[in-house]
Amino acid sequence: MSPPSQPSLKEQIRQSLFSVSVPAVPANILSQLAALSTSLRLSPSQLAEAWEAHSMTKNVQDLNDVTFPGYRSALAKEAESRGAIVGGNENNNNANKVVVKRTGLGKRTAPSSFVSPSPMPAKRGAAVAPIKPNGSAERDGLSAVDAVALATPRDAPVSPSRHSNLDSNTSSSSTATTSVVTPPKHAISPQPHSAPPKYADRRNAGATLLSYNPHNLPTALQVVEEAGTFPRGCTIRMHPEAKHPTRGFRFMFTPLEKRARCLEKRLLEMNEVLMEECGIREENDGQVHDDVGSGSEEGDGTKDGENRGEKMASWAPVGVPKQNKVTCIGRICNEAHEGKINSTSLLLEGTRQHSSGSRIHLDPTLIPSYSLFPGQIVAAEGINSSGRTLQACRLVEGAAPPLDTSPASELMGFQYGSVNGMNGMPLSIVAMSGPYTTKDSLEYDPLVDAILKIRQDKPDVVIMCGPFVDARQPLVQSERGAIILDEHGEEETATFHQVFARKVAGILQELYESDPDIKTQFVLVPSVDDAISDSVYPQPPLVDLEVKAKGAAEFGSLGLHAVERAGRESITADHGPKRVHCVSNPCTLRINDVTVGVTSSDVLFHISSDETNANLPPGSRLARIAEHLIQQRSYYPLFPPAKGACLDLARSEEWEMPCQPDILIVPSRLATFAKEVMGGSTIAVNPGELTKGTTGGTYAVMDVHPMEREGLEKAVREGDEEWEHKVKDRVRVDIKRI
Numbered sequence: 095m096s097p098p099s100q101p102s103l104k105e106q107i108r109q110s111l112f113s114v115s116v117p118a119v120p121a122n123i124l125s126q127l128a129a130l131s132t133s134l135r136l137s138p139s140q141l142a143e144a145w146e147a148h149s150m151t152k153n154v155q156d157l158n159d160v161t162f163p164g165y166r167s168a169l170a171k172e173a174e175s176r177g178a179i180v181g182g183n184e185n186n187n188n189a190n191k192v193v194v195k196r197t198g199l200g201k202r203t204a205p206s207s208f209v210s211p212s213p214m215p216a217k218r219g220a221a222v223a224p225i226k227p228n229g230s231a232e233r234d235g236l237s238a239v240d241a242v243a244l245a246t247p248r249d250a251p252v253s254p255s256r257h258s259n260l261d262s263n264t265s266s267s268s269t270a271t272t273s274v275v276t277p278p279k280h281a282i283s284p285q286p287h288s289a290p291p292k293y294a295d296r297r298n299a300g301a302t303l304l305s306y307n308p309h310n311l312p313t314a315l316q317v318v319e320e321a322g323t324f325p326r327g328c329t330i331r332m333h334p335e336a337k338h339p340t341r342g343f344r345f346m347f348t349p350l351e352k353r354a355r356c357l358e359k360r361l362l363e364m365n366e367v368l369m370e371e372c373g374i375r376e377e378n379d380g381q382v383h384d385d386v387g388s389g390s391e392e393g394d395g396t397k398d399g400e401n402r403g404e405k406m407a408s409w410a411p412v413g414v415p416k417q418n419k420v421t422c423i424g425r426i427c428n429e430a431h432e433g434k435i436n437s438t439s440l441l442l443e444g445t446r447q448h449s450s451g452s453r454i455h456l457d458p459t460l461i462p463s464y465s466l467f468p469g470q471i472v473a474a475e476g477i478n479s480s481g482r483t484l485q486a487c488r489l490v491e492g493a494a495p496p497l498d499t500s501p502a503s504e505l506m507g508f509q510y511g512s513v514n515g516m517n518g519m520p521l522s523i524v525a526m527s528g529p530y531t532t533k534d535s536l537e538y539d540p541l542v543d544a545i546l547k548i549r550q551d552k553p554d555v556v557i558m559c560g561p562f563v564d565a566r567q568p569l570v571q572s573e574r575g576a577i578i579l580d581e582h583g584e585e586e587t588a589t590f591h592q593v594f595a596r597k598v599a600g601i602l603q604e605l606y607e608s609d610p611d612i613k614t615q616f617v618l619v620p621s622v623d624d625a626i627s628d629s630v631y632p633q634p635p636l637v638d639l640e641v642k643a644k645g646a647a648e649f650g651s652l653g654l655h656a657v658e659r660a661g662r663e664s665i666t667a668d669h670g671p672k673r674v675h676c677v678s679n680p681c682t683l684r685i686n687d688v689t690v691g692v693t694s695s696d697v698l699f700h701i702s703s704d705e706t707n708a709n710l711p712p713g714s715r716l717a718r719i720a721e722h723l724i725q726q727r728s729y730y731p732l733f734p735p736a737k738g739a740c741l742d743l744a745r746s747e748e749w750e751m752p753c754q755p756d757i758l759i760v761p762s763r764l765a766t767f768a769k770e771v772m773g774g775s776t777i778a779v780n781p782g783e784l785t786k787g788t789t790g791g792t793y794a795v796m797d798v799h800p801m802e803r804e805g806l807e808k809a810v811r812e813g814d815e816e817w818e819h820k821v822k823d824r825v826r827v828d829i830k831r832i
Contacts, residue, residue, distance in 0.1 A: 103138070104128045110142035115432075116157050123162050130166065134173040135290065144172045150434050150703050173290070175786060291789040293532050293539055298831055300547075303792055306768035306777065306827040313826065314522040314797040315551060327514040328521070328554040330615060330675050333498075333682040333689065335752035339634045340678065345742045346630075353743040357425075357733070360746055361445050364471040364493070364727075365423045371493040372473055373405040374421050406475050406488065412444025413452030415481035422484055425733075426470040427453060428704075435468055436706050442474060442484060455483040463709035464489055465718050467701050469733030470726060492725025494772055498689040498753040499816040502809035508686040509800035518800055521686055522553035525781045526793035527694065527761030528621065529564040530598070532785050536569050538597045540784050540832050544793065545601050553614055553795070555685055559694035559761050560621030562598050563590045570625055590625040595653030603653070603660045606673065610661025617675045617683065621694040622740045626652065629740045631695060631730060632748040633679035680729035680749055687819060688798055691755035693729040698762040698780065700736035720760055720778035721771040727751045756821035757796060766792050768827035775818075779827055790832040799824040 101109070107127050111119055119127070127141060136144070145157065148168040154161045312320075332338070368374065410420035427441040440456040456474060458464050466472070475488035508515050530541040548556060564570060574587065588596075602616060620627040620636050627636055638654040654674050677683065680693035701719050710718060723729060729749045735741045758771070758778045766782040781794035798821060809815060 103131060106138040107131065107141055110138035111145060111157070114142045114146045116142075116145065119157055120159070123157060123159070126162070126166075130169055134169060136169065136173055140172065141169065144169050147703075153434060153436070155433075290787065293535075293785070293789050296790045296831075299543075299790065301831050303766060303829045303831060304768065305829070306825075309823060309826075311797065311799055311824070311826040313795075313828070314520040314553070317520055317799075321519070324517040324519055325512060326516050326519055326554065326613065327511070328516070328613070328615060329508070329514060329684075329686055330555065330617065331684050332677070333684055333752050336682040337748050337750065337752070338678040338681050339632050339745065339748050342628065342634045342637065343745070345628070345745075348742060348744040356743045356746050358446050361425055361471060362447060365445060365448075367493045367727075368423050368471070368473045368490060369409060372421075372490055374407075374409045374423075374473065375405075377408045377410065406473065406490070410478075411452075412442055412449040413454050413481055414449075414478070416478055419475060419477055419487075421473055421475045422454075422478070423473045424449070424471070426456070426466050426468055426472060428468050429455075434704055434706075435466070437708065440466060440706070442472075454478065454481070457483055457485045458489070458708070460485065460487045461489050461708075463707075465491065465705060465707040465710060465722070467705040467722070467732060469731050470722065471731075492722070492727070494724045495727050495751050495754050497775055497818055498756065499818055500687055501814050502806055502817050503814045505687050505801065505817055505819075506803075506806045506810055509806070510803055516554075516686065516800065518803070520800070521555075521688060521798040522551070523555045523557065523685065523688075523690070523757075523796040523798070524548065524553045524793060525557045525559070525692075525759050525761075525779065525796065526784050527559040527781055528561040528623075529567065529783065529785050530562060531564075531567070532788045533568055534788050536567075536593065536597070538601065540790055541598065542601060543790075543832055544784065545605050548614060549605055549609060549612065552612055555615050555617060557617045557619065557690070557692060557759060559619045559692065559759070560627070560679070561623040561625070561694075562618075562620075563593050563625040565623050565625040565629075591652060594626050595651060599653035599657055602657045602674065606657060606660035613671075615671075615673055615675065617677055617692075619677055619681060619692050619694045620679050622679075622738065630742050631679070631735075631740050632742070632745055635676040635678050638676070678748075682752055682755060688821060689753060689756045689819065690759065691729070691751060691757070692759045693749075694761060695730060695739065696762045697723065697730050697732065698760055698764050700739065701732050702764065703736065704732065716764060716767050716780070717769040717771050717778060720758060720769075720780075723758065723760070724751065724754055724772055724776060756819050757825070759794075766794075766829045768794065768829060770822055774822045777822060777825055777827065781829065784832055792829050792831055795828045795830060797826045799826075 104124050104127075108119055108124060130136070131138065131141060145165060148165050149155065152161075152164060154164075157165065406421045407419040408421065410416055410422060412422045412424045422442060422444065424442040424444045426435075427443050428435040429439040429441050433439075437458055440458065441453045442456045443453045444451065457476075458466070460476075471492065473490040474484055474486040476484045476486035478484045510516070510518050526544060530544075531538040532540070570590070570593075606612065618636055620633050622629045622631055622633060627633060636652060636654075638652040654676070657674050658672070677692075679695065680691065683690045683692065698716065698719050701722060702715070705719070707715070707718075722731060727750055728746075729751060730739065730741065732739075733741075754772065754776055756776065758776050760778060760780055761783065762780050763783065764780065766780050768777065768779045770776070771778045779794050779796065782792035784791045784793060801820070801824065806817075809817065
């Protein structure tokens with residue numbers, strides 16, 4: 095019996111779009127999408143994902159002749175950013191066969207300013223359409239009318255693949271002869287056909303993309319070069335008030351009633367915080383305070399406590415009709431069950447204890463500017479004469495937790511101490527986020543280059559956010575999995591833990607073996623997209639099961655115990671300073687005197703995809719979203735959560751912010767930035783991802799300089815009072831390309 099025929103490309107696209115709520119696609123648009131799929135090398139599922147993102151961003155629902163031009167532009171940007179490559183047969187097992195070797199930390203050559211194009215070899219999974227003798231190409235189910243005519247050069251050169259072997263400082267090369275398929279100019283217009291960029295062919299490696307340096311501070315490297323090398327000590331510990339998880343737990347078994355209680359508890363807590371922060375008082379025996387919050391309805395609208403000295407109107411339950419101004423506190427909800435929230439679908443949900451869970455419409459017309467998203471807890475002042483709609487004229491979008499402080503003597507010890515302090519030198523922190531290898535390879539070349547830079551610059555702390563073994567990686571998702579070489583050079587299938595042990599822990603081990611005296615410490619933050627950890631938020635730290643049996647590593651071993659012993663053969667491993675710290679996601683750390691908040695979840699993208707705003711200052715959107723996390727005292731305030739967030743509401747306390755961090759690290763696929771938020775008391779940093787599709791990404795370098803020594807010594811003598819850290823006045827942030 096002959097095998098069933100594969101559906102045509104047009105039918106695959108139709109089915110993929112149907113899965114994202116596009117019931118019908120016009121025939122002319124379907125033909126153009128089939129041609130775009132071939133020329134831009136985007137799979138039908140990637141076309142559907144691009145439409146889903148485009149529809150949410152532009153607030154469009156139907157795919158027709160009017161909305162298609164914008165969608166076509168979005169596809170071009172998607173192909174450029176993701177570097178998508180679609181093979182001729184996605185089910186070909188040989189295309190997913192990748193040999194992974196243990197890399198070393200030998201000398202690497204940075205990419206030059208000009209490099210020649212380097213198409214992917216066939217063994218990387220880049221299947222090339224076979225060319226018939228008569229010059230016609232396979233259409234893969236396309237009709238003669240819908241197919242794109244392909245012109246093929248005969249002898250197109252292919253550069254060798256980049257296969258690093260850093261221990262011997264050599265690189266093996268392979269040569270493959272393939273034909274480059276290019277469509278004619280008239281086939282797809284105006285989108286040009288270009289091969290996706292390769293990591294080895296990237297330009298401007300090591301260049302600084304942007305900097306935050308309002309006080310013109312030098313880098314830590316410049317200070318070390320001028321002053322010389324001094325003994326430095328760095329202490330990493332969890333914040334004492336943080337409730338983040340420390341071990342694995344049972345999840346996916348939370349009853350609906352318990353989830354509702356957790357949501358109610360958080361709403362009640364924020365209700366008390368907002369009333370205290372904004373000076374809101376309850377009505378006493380029906381007495382109405384007309385003098386509080388008085389003013390005309392139009393023209394005096396304020397937002398976020400701009401006039402914090404002026405008290406707000408008296409508190410009233412949500413849904414109770416009032417003819418005078420009142421303040422209602424509740425959670426922002428979307429009236430529609432599907433689709434993005436907008437100004438006409440805003441609902442304010444009260445507590446079950448005070449308002450019986452009532453929901454009313456929130457009209458923000460009179461508010462000059464605002465930024466709202468589902469799950470946000472706000473205080474809205476206005477008139478609710480009917481009990482169904484609150485005409486808001488003032489809005490407070492949350493209340494930040496208190497600033498973190500430290501005694502002056504503690505700051506003096508961390509910044510100028512000679513034993514466990516920085517000895518007057520800047521504290522250097524590097525932040526990077528996965529994926530750590532390109533989507534067409536499991537060689538982890540970007541991570542190797544990053545570790546080489548770390549060995550050269552010797553920062554004090556490196557914060558690495560997951561995913562380390564990306565579950566979305568095509569080679570990880572394949573049926574055969576990753577193919578590695580054993581001790582005898584024979585191929586074997588690797589588990590996810592073995593990939594981490596050999597490609598992440600193995601690189602760190604070689605770093606300390608090559609330089610045992612390096613003092614750099616690593617902080618590993620897992621991700622819900624990691625294949626080596628539980629997909630739940632909050633996420634417990636990575637667990638390394640030390641294997642003492644002889645032979646190959648057993649399932650569950652991450653190889654981190656070998657990192658602690660590398661280069662320490664003469665001493666007991668337990669007596670040396672800890673090199674790798676496995677923490678939770680999210681986590682609040684104290685690195686010496688600096689409080690750092692970290693979450694590896696892309697909460698910025700999730701909120702930006704379901705947010706409505708009006709009249710925000712230009713260029714402030716990303717900083718505003720980062721500010722929401724602090725105002726809501728939560729590392730993930732969005733509810734309902736985005737797809738793939740994997741929230742466990744029973745543990746909502748464990749992703750709350752115990753204090754206002756000095757530095758907030760929020761890796762995201764959105765544009766990188768380093769900006770002041772909350773009036774400058776916190777520096778929000780998006781280091782970006784270390785890889786972007788098939789090419790390199792970015793990372794962040796943060797240098798925190800010490801305070802003035804005379805001021806600290808004087809404060810210690812006068813009573814050792816509590817001091818704010820004031821990191822904004824002594825930090826420099828650089829976002830660099832890998």
